[in-house]
Amino acid sequence: MNGRAQMNIVIVGHVDHGKSTVIGRLLADTGSLPQGKLEAIKESCRRNSKPFEYAFLLDALKDEQAQGITIDMARCFFNTAARDYIIIDAPGHIEFLKNMITGASRAEAALLVIDADEGIKENSKRHGQMVSMLGVKQVTVLVNKMDLAGFSEDVFEKLKADYTDFLSRIKVTPVSFIPVSAREGDNIASLSERMAWYKGSTVLEQLDQFTSDKELQEKPFRFPVQDIYKFTRSNDDRRIVAGTVAAGSIQVGDEVLFLPSGKQSAIQSVESFNTSPKHFASAGEASGFTLATQIYVRPGELMVNPAEPLPEVGNRFRVNLFWLGRAPMIKQKEYKLKLGSARSTVKLAEICNTLDASDLSYSKSKQQIDCRDVSECILETSRPIAFDTTSASESTGRFVIIDNYEIAGGGIVVENLSAGESLLQQHIRDRENKWEAGLVRAEQRAEVNRHRAKFIVFTGAPGTGKRAVAKAFEQGLFQNGMNAYYLGVANIDRGLDADLGSQSDSAGERLRRIGELARIFTDAGLIFITTIDDADDYDIETLKLLNEPNDILVVNHGENGFSRFQPDLQLVAGGAVADAVHLVADLLKTKEIIIDYQI
Amino acid sequence: MDHLDKLEAQSVYILREAYREFKSLCMLWSIGKDSTVMLWLARKAFFGHVPIPLVHIDTHYKIPEMIEYRDRFALEWNLNMIYGENSEALAEKLTFPDGNTDRITCCKYLKSEALKHTLSGEWPRYRMDHEQRRYVVDKGRDPYTGVIVGVRADEEGSRSKERYFSPRDKDNVWDVGDQPPEFWNQFKTDFAPGTHVRIHPLLDWTEQNIWEYVEREKIPVVSLYFNQGASTRYRSLGCYPCTNPVLSDARTVPEIIDELKSGKFSNIAERSGRAQDSEDGGLETLRRDGYM
Numbered sequence: 001m002n003g004r005a006q007m008n009i010v011i012v013g014h015v016d017h018g019k020s021t022v023i024g025r026l027l028a029d030t031g032s033l034p035q036g037k038l039e040a041i042k043e044s045c046r047r048n049s050k051p052f053e054y055a056f057l058l059d060a061l062k063d064e065q066a067q068g069i070t071i072d073m074a075r076c077f078f079n080t081a082a083r084d085y086i087i088i089d090a091p092g093h094i095e096f097l098k099n100m101i102t103g104a105s106r107a108e109a110a111l112l113v114i115d116a117d118e119g120i121k122e123n124s125k126r127h128g129q130m131v132s133m134l135g136v137k138q139v140t141v142l143v144n145k146m147d148l149a150g151f152s153e154d155v156f157e158k159l160k161a162d163y164t165d166f167l168s169r170i171k172v173t174p175v176s177f178i179p180v181s182a183r184e185g186d187n188i189a190s191l192s193e194r195m196a197w198y199k200g201s202t203v204l205e206q207l208d209q210f211t212s213d214k215e216l217q218e219k220p221f222r223f224p225v226q227d228i229y230k231f232t233r234s235n236d237d238r239r240i241v242a243g244t245v246a247a248g249s250i251q252v253g254d255e256v257l258f259l260p261s262g263k264q265s266a267i268q269s270v271e272s273f274n275t276s277p278k279h280f281a282s283a284g285e286a287s288g289f290t291l292a293t294q295i296y297v298r299p300g301e302l303m304v305n306p307a308e309p310l311p312e313v314g315n316r317f318r319v320n321l322f323w324l325g326r327a328p329m330i331k332q333k334e335y336k337l338k339l340g341s342a343r344s345t346v347k348l349a350e351i352c353n354t355l356d357a358s359d360l361s362y363s364k365s366k367q368q369i370d371c372r373d374v375s376e377c378i379l380e381t382s383r384p385i386a387f388d389t390t391s392a393s394e395s396t397g398r399f400v401i402i403d404n405y406e407i408a409g410g411g412i413v414v415e416n417l418s419a420g421e422s423l424l425q426q427h428i429r430d431r432e433n434k435w436e437a438g439l440v441r442a443e444q445r446a447e448v449n450r451h452r453a454k455f456i457v458f459t460g461a462p463g464t465g466k467r468a469v470a471k472a473f474e475q476g477l478f479q480n481g482m483n484a485y486y487l488g489v490a491n492i493d494r495g496l497d498a499d500l501g502s503q504s505d506s507a508g509e510r511l512r513r514i515g516e517l518a519r520i521f522t523d524a525g526l527i528f529i530t531t532i533d534d535a536d537d538y539d540i541e542t543l544k545l546l547n548e549p550n551d552i553l554v555v556n557h558g559e560n561g562f563s564r565f566q567p568d569l570q571l572v573a574g575g576a577v578a579d580a581v582h583l584v585a586d587l588l589k590t591k592e593i594i595i596d597y598q599i
Numbered sequence: 600m601d602h603l604d605k606l607e608a609q610s611v612y613i614l615r616e617a618y619r620e621f622k623s624l625c626m627l628w629s630i631g632k633d634s635t636v637m638l639w640l641a642r643k644a645f646f647g648h649v650p651i652p653l654v655h656i657d658t659h660y661k662i663p664e665m666i667e668y669r670d671r672f673a674l675e676w677n678l679n680m681i682y683g684e685n686s687e688a689l690a691e692k693l694t695f696p697d698g699n700t701d702r703i704t705c706c707k708y709l710k711s712e713a714l715k716h717t718l719s720g721e722w723p724r725y726r727m728d729h730e731q732r733r734y735v736v737d738k739g740r741d742p743y744t745g746v747i748v749g750v751r752a753d754e755e756g757s758r759s760k761e762r763y764f765s766p767r768d769k770d771n772v773w774d775v776g777d778q779p780p781e782f783w784n785q786f787k788t789d790f791a792p793g794t795h796v797r798i799h800p801l802l803d804w805t806e807q808n809i810w811e812y813v814e815r816e817k818i819p820v821v822s823l824y825f826n827q828g829a830s831t832r833y834r835s836l837g838c839y840p841c842t843n844p845v846l847s848d849a850r851t852v853p854e855i856i857d858e859l860k861s862g863k864f865s866n867i868a869e870r871s872g873r874a875q876d877s878e879d880g881g882l883e884t885l886r887r888d889g890y891m
Contacts (some may be wrong), residue, residue, distance in 0.1 A: 004603050098778065102778075272643075285600070286643075288646060400785040596744065
């Protein structure tokens with residue numbers, strides 16, 4: 001009973017090409033209708049002297065479900081001897097594209113309905129493209145209303161050739177084409193005598209021939225780290241790396257590698273609640289692991305098996321993107337990207353080729369991506385993330401873009417382009433080329449100030465006491481007659497960054513502004529001090545770049561969250577402030593930034 | 600993985616996603632079979648723990664066994680248990696059982712209003728103190744920005760249109776016609792100040808799946824769901840003045856599953872024993888206004 005398989009099928013196509021009739025037929029021919037429903041509707045049609053249509057059946061069911069409000073995405077349940085089906089009826093109207101996407105995202109196969117009489121229409125193409133982008137691999141095209149086309153093999157073959165040609169351009173190979181008349185029932189549940197020339201499967205046979213995605217188990221292991229749990233307060237000391245296995249499998253004792261940090265460990269245990277002990281986890285399972293060694297990993301990393309083919313790591317990549325936002329996607333603006341469990345700020349770097357929403361023509365010269373456009377473009381994240389190109393593994397190559405709290409676009413990564421010059425590097429090169437210097441040179445300032453300029457970042461987890469140390473250090477330098485300035489980050493939030501609001505997708509811009517401030521303050525000869533919570537390798541790399549040609553010193557408090565970067569000084573969390581200040585002063589002396597420091 | 604394994608994995612993923620993304624998160628626990636399965640799924644997701652407060656809206660007309668059950672498992676499973684109520688309407692007897700309102704208005708006062716103001720923190724929240732083993736007024740008054748709810752798409756029309764992560768605006772209103780897209784397993788986890796998101800981990804479960812899972816996991820459920828000898832049982836639980844049992848001989852979970860599979864109820868809505876659904880406007884009206 002529990003073992004009975006279920007499959008989600010999405011049905012798409014242009015308005016009035018007969019989706020509802022197909023569903024009505026499937027429900028009726030598999031005996032999945034509530035008792036007496038078919039008779040009741042036939043009777044109501046007879047009384048109102050209008051011809052019965054299977055679409056009415058669906059409308060009547062929907063009305064009941066909808067209780068008077070417009071339904072947007074209906075689910076119909078029916079079953080064959082082989083398995084249970086949920087048919088997701090995605091609306092054909094363009095306004096409902098968001099619902100169509102939501103429906104098709106969950107489908108394992110798609111039925112695409114085309115009217116034999118009307119031929120290929122706008123949404124026949126658009127839906128074909130969407131279904132392909134969303135990763136629905138199994139597409140069967142139903143050439144409907146064959147009764148209106150005289151059950152003609154020529155009409156069917158012509159349409160099949162035209163649409164196959166379109167699909168091949170968007171790299172879709174349909175599983176099959178079936179000529180049907182949903183109204184008359186031809187080729188739905190049984191082969192039609194009126195189309196004896198057709199030798200393929202009926203629609204019902206085709207449904208049962210669709211396969212569930214089994215090959216995921218065979219792919220390299222991919223585990224997007226969703227979270228790290230430690231429920232110490234409930235007397236549980238396990239540190240559990242939690243998430244859902246996206247592909248492949250892993251077992252106790254296997255080596256694991258976290259990307260992009262590059263940290264390594266091995267699986268100590270597979271954790272679960274109310275099950276027999278597990279030693280193994282594979283694709284599809286929501287699981288959790290403890291590791292053999294204590295390493296600091298963050299949500300958003302990708303855990304893989306280093307013995308298998310590795311994913312890509314990068315921050316610049318070519319994608320196919322579908323845009324749904326009310327506002328167009330533009331360059332210069334920061335968005336938030338979610339890929340697997342990773343989140344990052346992201347910018348649109350280049351637009352290569354765009355399929356225009358209005359007339360389905362291709363354009364290489366568009367400057368922005370409009371609502372419903374499908375675009376091949378280049379995106380750049382503020383920090384590297386681990387991903388697969390979709391030819392390698394699908395679920396770790398799909399992403400969405402958030403604009404103003406809303407999911408405004410989705411797409412797939414096609415190619416890693418991280419070797420090229422990043423937007424940030426271009427920006428620094430440009431800025432430094434045009435930097436207007438005054439007449440006072442840096443060495444002159446250093447001589448008068450009796451110290452050199454420096455940007456000092458105190459980092460570590462919140463509550464490690466880094467702010468107290470940073471402030472005390474500024475005071476110490478000042479009392480020693482030096483030009484030091486401590487900048488509280490909260491002041492930037494409320495001042496310089498006030499225009500950014502509280503949006504989480506502007507983290508990259510906030511960091512850029514700190515880096516630009518550092519560039520100016522160090523140019524002015526200051527020892528410029530600030531604090532950043534939980535900075536990682538890429539934050540420091542970014543600040544370093546922005547502060548060029550000047551340099552940066554990093555003091556870390558408590559647990560070291562960096563993966564490759566070595567902080568210049570490591571302090572204990574919550575240690576005595578005076579001792580900490582001394583250690584920082586010693587560091588500055590060693591680095592020849594200051595000559596002397598008196599308490 | 601069989602079908603129940605897949606449903607479980609998806610629900611766990613949704614719960615973990617909610618826990619990761621929402622700082623002020625709660626889970627509504629109605630004590631019914633669905634939200635109890637959801638609570639169990641949280642224990643799955645968090646390896647035996649439930650790091651999310653559970654909120655129950657107490658109309659004080661719940662069948663007494665439901666409240667006993669709630670408090671027993673709140674203590675046994677170390678739950679952060681919170682209840683809220685509309686004390687004003689109760690004090691002024693503005694209820695259907697008191698004969699002062701119709702059913703829908705009673706639901707609106709005792710459930711929708713109580714829920715809205717408990718979630719926003721405007722009305723007092725009562726938290727189970729595990730040392731004193733009784734409820735105390737909770738100090739936390741922060742509005743919940745993520746609310747996990749155990750609705751299922753197959754229950755009723757308006758629920759079939761929900762997303763896994765479904766936004767509600769400042770006035771708690773649900774814009775059914777313009778919902779965000781859900782691409783693959785990426786959900787709406789970003790929200791503007793003042794708005795909140797309803798999270799639905801059980802959307803794809805059917806009534807039969809729920810009972811199959813209760814059986815597989817041996818989840819304790821209120822005995823009201825079983826025939827105790829009078830050849831009736833409750834199929835959906837609510838307040839006693841407005842909830843009626845169905846005719847049934849099912850005394851155990853496997854018998855309930857057999858009964859559902861027999862098709863006996865295929866033409867009878869699961870909530871048909873809930874009188875408020877059949878009044879003017881019914882559940883849809885209630886739900887647009889913030890009812891679950």
